[in-house]
Amino acid sequence: QYTLIKDVVSSLKRHRMHEQQFTHHPLLVLSNFGLQQIHIKLMASMFQNMFPSINVHKVNLNNIKRCLLISYDAETQLLDFRHYSVKVVPVGVSKGLKKLLQEKFPNMSRLEDISELL
16 A cells, blocks of 8 residues: 555645755654564565664764654554654754744734844
8 A cells, every 4th residue: 555745745734845845864663573584584675784783873864854764563463554754853942933934924013123033
């Protein structure tokens, strides 16, 4: 079973697709691949070798735009693929500053000074 990208995009309220998402490889997350059976180990190894490994001490978090989750269900012996878009948002800042950092310009007509926004 699969879904076409045009069907996924048409079902989303706000889709986020741009070319910059595909300039770097996705973060790969494997779930339920800890079984000791040889074919499960082979599948996990295959998926791990499809994408370059990530050094967590050197990775630039701004380069990670996507996450690929592959989950194995041992009962049905099926794989579930989920492809997520990752968005970094500022945390712990005022609402006005958050809008500026996300390149959304707030309405400042009722403000006298930029310090009121910040």
